[in-house]
Amino acid sequence: MSKREVILTGDTPTGQLHIGHYVGSVRRRLELQETHDCYFLLANMHAYTTRADHSAEIHADTLEIVRDYLAMGIDPNKAAVTLQSETPAIAELTFLFAMLLPFNRVMRNPTLKEEIKVKDLGENYCFGFPLYAVGQTADILAFRAHSVPVGEDQIPHIELTREVARRFNKLYCGIDENIEDDDPEMEAKGVFPIPRADVGKVGRLIGTDGVNKMSKSLDNVILITDTPKKVKKKMGQIYTGRQSMTAPGDPESSLMQYVDTFITDTDRATELKDKYVKGDNIGDGHIKVEIAEAISALLAPMQERRAEYEDDDDTIIDIIRDGTRRANVQTEETLAMAKEVSGLGFFERKLSF
Numbered sequence: 082m083s084k085r086e087v088i089l090t091g092d093t094p095t096g097q098l099h100i101g102h103y104v105g106s107v108r109r110r111l112e113l114q115e116t117h118d119c120y121f122l123l124a125n126m127h128a129y130t131t132r133a134d135h136s137a138e139i140h141a142d143t144l145e146i147v148r149d150y151l152a153m154g155i156d157p158n159k160a161a162v163t164l165q166s167e168t169p170a171i172a173e174l175t176f177l178f179a180m181l182l183p184f185n186r187v188m189r190n191p192t193l194k195e196e197i198k199v200k201d202l203g204e205n206y207c208f209g210f211p212l213y214a215v216g217q218t219a220d221i222l223a224f225r226a227h228s229v230p231v232g233e234d235q236i237p238h239i240e241l242t243r244e245v246a247r248r249f250n251k252l253y254c255g256i257d258e259n260i261e262d263d264d265p266e267m268e269a270k271g272v273f274p275i276p277r278a279d280v281g282k283v284g285r286l287i288g289t290d291g292v293n294k295m296s297k298s299l300d301n302v303i304l305i306t307d308t309p310k311k312v313k314k315k316m317g318q319i320y321t322g323r324q325s326m327t328a329p330g331d332p333e334s335s336l337m338q339y340v341d342t343f344i345t346d347t348d349r350a351t352e353l354k355d356k357y358v359k360g361d362n363i364g365d366g367h368i369k370v371e372i373a374e375a376i377s378a379l380l381a382p383m384q385e386r387r388a389e390y391e392d393d394d395d396t397i398i399d400i401i402r403d404g405t406r407r408a409n410v411q412t413e414e415t416l417a418m419a420k421e422v423s424g425l426g427f428f429e430r431k432l433s434f
């Protein structure tokens with residue numbers, strides 16, 4: 082068995098990925114795929130929580146994510162791109178983990194609450210909606226992941242996952258109730274490592290509305306496929322409230338987050354921030370143009386790579402099939418271990434792909 086640490090993270094197919102995904106998580110994955118056993122999960126079942134009536138769209142969106150992965154530099158030979166709906170151990174563990182979590186604990190998850198609010202779900206969400214939070218614990222634990230690169234908003238899900246892992250290990254692996262997460266006994270005796278959230282430097286990129294997190298559902302995103310003209314237009318929409326070229330700017334403004342994130346020449350970034358904060362004759366418009374150019378320069382090679390796969394669904398499906406095969410080796414092993422200790426192990430089974 083591999084001694085390398087296991088990384089698991091995923092994306093719900095809600096449309097194309099955007100630069101918030103890139104700086105928040107995918108950029109980090111590019112480093113990790115060189116050194117770790119990485120699995121990147123296409124969380125297509127999760128998309129059904131709010132869009133079960135849009136199944137064809139979810140199917141298409143799932144393929145689009147893979148195109149965006151490839152565009153951004155994810156290498157399917159290094160990392161396994163895996164499909165949630167064809168990784169049955171995840172569904173089975175979801176069922177079991179649902180028994181280990183008090184219902185009220187799941188409903189207290191602030192990310193779920195926020196989603197209910199933002200998507201205006203009221204009381205009209207399906208049973209599977211809160212269940213997806215339990216499902217996400219299974220996504221992670223099925224791979225026995227050590228670390229989960231995610232944006233800030235996902236931290237409550239990782240917290241829940243840590244609780245499930247702890248609970249399972251203590252219930253079924255003879256680990257003492259008082260043992261700490263980082264005690265070597267936890268990993269040595271437990272089925273599940275207690276996974277960490279790995280939040281990147283930009284845990285939450287502000288969207289082009291200048292206020293909210295960049296998010297497809299808020300229509301404030303810059304897509305990987307956006308042309309330089311579009312990027313420039315969208316950047317122009319960021320509202321800062323600054324009135325003139327000599328007004329001192331707020332160093333915490335969304336514009337400055339973009340400077341920090343996208344102007345890769347650090348001397349230039351410092352200079353821009355200095356002038357902005359002092360109100361030293363520099364307009365928001367000028368800074369926006371410079372940021373837009375930097376973003377387009379970042380996107381150009383991605384768009385070139387993406388174009389290679391534009392009409393090639395077969396290659397995309399092959400990549401998913403291969404990644405899912407590798408994922409099933411890992412997750413079936415986990416499931417057998419979990420069943421063995423929890424009283425569900427009766428005989429061996431083998432799935433084939």
Ligand code: TRP
Nearest residue numbers: 089090091092093124217220221
């Ligand atoms: N819920 C995550 C999102 O919306 C996607 C996701 C599904 C995920 N399963 C995961 C992230 C497991 C990390 C680990 O972005």
